[in-house]
Amino acid sequence: MGYQTILVSLNEVYQLHSLLGAAAAIAEKCASYVIGLYVIPAPEHRFSNAVEAVMVELDGDRRYFQGQEAAARQAFEKAILSAGIEGEFRVVDALEHKVASTVIEHSRQADFVIIGHSNSCSNRAIGSGFSEEIIISSARPTLLMPLDRQAAVRTDRVIVGWNGSHEAARAAFDSIPLLKLADEVLIILVEPESGNPGHPASSGIDLTKAFARHGIKVRPFDVHSSLEAGQALLEEVESRGAGLLVMGAYGHARFREFILGGATRSVLKAMTVPVLFSH
Numbered sequence: 001m002g003y004q005t006i007l008v009s010l011n012e013v014y015q016l017h018s019l020l021g022a023a024a025a026i027a028e029k030c031a032s033y034v035i036g037l038y039v040i041p042a043p044e045h046r047f048s049n050a051v052e053a054v055m056v057e058l059d060g061d062r063r064y065f066q067g068q069e070a071a072a073r074q075a076f077e078k079a080i081l082s083a084g085i086e087g088e089f090r091v092v093d094a095l096e097h098k099v100a101s102t103v104i105e106h107s108r109q110a111d112f113v114i115i116g117h118s119n120s121c122s123n124r125a126i127g128s129g130f131s132e133e134i135i136i137s138s139a140r141p142t143l144l145m146p147l148d149r150q151a152a153v154r155t156d157r158v159i160v161g162w163n164g165s166h167e168a169a170r171a172a173f174d175s176i177p178l179l180k181l182a183d184e185v186l187i188i189l190v191e192p193e194s195g196n197p198g199h200p201a202s203s204g205i206d207l208t209k210a211f212a213r214h215g216i217k218v219r220p221f222d223v224h225s226s227l228e229a230g231q232a233l234l235e236e237v238e239s240r241g242a243g244l245l246v247m248g249a250y251g252h253a254r255f256r257e258f259i260l261g262g263a264t265r266s267v268l269k270a271m272t273v274p275v276l277f278s279h
Contacts, residue, residue: 002030002177003112009103009134010038010072011065011126012116018151020079022114022143022274025153027085029181034087036076037106040065044097061097099126100133107138114143117271131268135249135277141174142249144268144275153274154243155182160218161233161263162187162204167248171278172207175246176214178276185211185218186240190225190232230263234270242273249277 008023010016020036027034043059069091076089094102107113118130135142145151158179162168179185187204204220211218225232230247237245250264267275 003032004030005035005110006030006032006112006114007035007037007103007107007110007140008114009099009116010036010076011099011103012118012130013068013072015116015145015147015149016072016075017149018145019114019116020075022145022151022153024079024083024085026112026114026143026178027080027087028083030177032085032112034080034085035106035110036072036080036087036089037103038065038069038072038089038091039099039102040069040091040093041097041099041102042094100130100137103134104138107134107140107142110140112143113138113140114145116145117147117268132251135264136251136279139279141171141276141278144271144277146271146273146275148272151274152243157184157186157240157242158182158244158246159233159237159240159242160185160187160207161229161245161247162189162207162220163229163248164203165248165250167250167279169248171246171248171276172211174278175276176211176216178244178246179211179216179218180214182216182244185216186236186242187218187220188233188236189220189222190229191222192224192226228262228266230266231270233263234267234272237273244274244276245271246276249279251279 006023006027008019023034041061043062073089080087092102115134118126131144155178160172187207189204208218208220223232223236
């Protein structure tokens with residue numbers, strides 16, 4: 001069974017080409033219904049100064065996204081509906097200023113989520129923590145597209161990062177519909193160059209057998225590296241020419257901030273290909 005409902009967040013308007021390209025490519029192969037979610041954020045409220053503490057309403061972000069709605073709708077219709085893919089362009093006039101809150105709410109009724117990589121505060125309504133918040137809080141497998149506007153999902157060679165953890169298992173099995181489309185799947189277990197090897201249960205042998213029952217042929221590799229696990233995975237992606245990385249997302253929310261594991265943080269910082277995360 002593939003992803004029956006794909007939700008793609010379209011507020012990263014400068015990434016519309018890659019976001020919709022990824023949605024169309026997966027939807028065509030999985031016969032998916034695609035929801036293009038576009039959020040008009042509520043005005044932001046701030047105190048004008050510490051002395052008077054007067055609440056003021058800032059609507060610059062809201063007006064910006066209102067102005068971009070027509071372009072986002074046109075791009076969706078061209079990439080999805082005109083291609084014969086079932087779907088809808090969904091505009092939500094949000095009650096909150098942060099776009100991520102609305103995306104999370106709607107993502108929980110979908111099988112699969114596609115988002116753009118937000119690594120700057122160029123727009124406060126999206127913010128630098130947008131990607132992390134969706135990945136950690138949506139409870140859905142999330143495909144994160146890199147900053148390259150021409151990036152595309154390639155399934156000729158897929159790397160699955162594996163260490164036997166809860167998060168790695170979620171990601172591995174959440175990715176099965178995509179792995180079934182792949183020409184080659186590699187399971188990579190990163191081991192430190194020195195020290196004790198991992199527990200046998202974390203090896204890729206049993207996962208290889210489990211994937212085989214789904215009709216997916218994979219090859220497991222133990223990689224010994226002095227690099228941190230996320231950096232080692234990215235090095236494997238580069239050296240092996242993989243078009244997609246699958247990995248668990250490690251982290252948690254604390255006081256409205258997201259504390260990420262080292263591997264997740266390093267991949268988010270330096271990724272150059274699409275990454276499927278599950279938490």
